Amino acid sequence: MNEPPYNPDLPQPPHLAAGTADPMAPYLRNRNGRIGYVLLAVLALLLALQWWSNRSELRQLRREMAQRLQTGDTMATESRAIARTVQDDVKELQAKVSVLENKQVEGQSQQLALEQLYQELSRNSDDWALAEIEQVLSTASQQLQLAGNVQGALIALQNADTRLSRSDKPQFITIRRALARDMEKLKALPSxxxxxxxxxxxxxxxxxxxxxxxxxEKPALPATPAKNHAAAADGKPAPAPAWIGALSDKWQSFSSEMWTEIRQLLRVRTVDTxxxxxxxxxxxxxxxxxxxxxxxxxxxxxxxxxxxxxxxxxxxxxxxxxxxxxxxxxxxxxxxxxxxxxxxxxxxxxxxxxxxxxxxxxxxxxxx
CATH class of the missing domain: 1.20.1440 (de novo design (two linked rop proteins))
Incomplete structure (x- = not known):
């Protein structure tokens, strides 16, 4: 059986009273010494294991730190390159932004100028249109009086009325009425x-x-005599040989040509000039x-x-x-x-x- 360790502070049994020798004391002391050594050995082993574990962890930590530092350096290098690229891009963007700002300022000035011009045009468009219409009507009136160009005057009046109708202003009603009356006058003219x-x-x-x-003037050509082999007035053919008819035809043709030539020798005409x-x-x-x-x-x-x-x-x-x-x-x-x-x-x-x-x-x- 295992006995509890010796403790001098605890009360001792009667057989271990003071002055009485314990036969188990040496055994107990050896046993306690061996237990102490075992505990020390176990503690040393634990310390060694802890040291080895800490060393391994420290070595692993160093490797990880070295890798992380290397990765950090690489990332820092890449970051610096990216930073330089970003700086270049920023400079380029700043240059573009400055150009855009200048163009925007220029565009704003042009827009202001265009707005002013548009306002002037809107104010003077009626005056310009009326001046042009007056010029066209004056030209059409001159052509109407000098050349009688009725169609041209009508076209000028119709164009003027069409242009005034686009503005749709009540102030132009009087002018359009005058144009309509003039168009009616021109349309009523005889053609x-x-x-x-x-x-x-x-x-x-x-x-x-x-x-x-x-x-x-040339002499008139003689008319060709018509051959007539008819007989007497009663319509009955006269019996005659063929050679007599041929001879008669030749004689009539010769006599007609001779008479025509004789008539051409002398002609009498009355000429005023x-x-x-x-x-x-x-x-x-x-x-x-x-x-x-x-x-x-x-x-x-x-x-x-x-x-x-x-x-x-x-x-x-x-x-x-x-x-x-x-x-x-x-x-x-x-x-x-x-x-x-x-x-x-x-x-x-x-x-x-x-x-x-x-x-x-x-x-x-x-x-x-």
């Missing part, structure tokens, strides 16, 4: 077929070179060209609505035809008929003015 008259004059000009002159029969080829050329010039001048007078010049040129052309050209020829008679049709055209149309529309525009502009 003159200027194009048709001009085409007739062009046709006359193209026929001048084919009109025969008195000086270049004897000098027309003695025109040389060059003079005949100038006669035709002068007639063309007269007709062209009449055409220009027609387009410019100059009726006096138009009538004068037509009369001169008619006089030239009657004086130098053969009025018995079919071509000459056709030309005279066409010329009379042109002379019968009426150009006496009093053109209205556009003063009412122009006055309405000027009155509006003169208002404060």
């Amino acid at each position: 003159v077929d200027v194009t048709g008259i001009a085409l007739r004059l062009d046709s006359l000009i193209s026929q001048v070179d084919r009109l025969p002159l008195l000086s270049d 004897p000098d027309a029969l003695m025109l040389s080829p060059s003079q005949a050329y100038y006669v035709r060209e002068n007639l063309k010039l007269r007709l062209l001048s009449a055409r220009l007078a027609l387009l410019s609505r100059n009726e006096n010049a138009f009538r004068s040129d037509l009369m001169a052309a008619q006089d030239t035809i009657n004086r130098y050209f053969d009025t018995r020829a079919r071509q000459t008679q056709s030309a005279q008929t066409l010329l009379k049709q042109v002379q019968a055209s009426d150009l006496t149309i009093e053109m209205p003015t556009l003063n009412e529309s122009i006055g309405a525009v000027r009155n509006y502009k003169s208002k404060p």
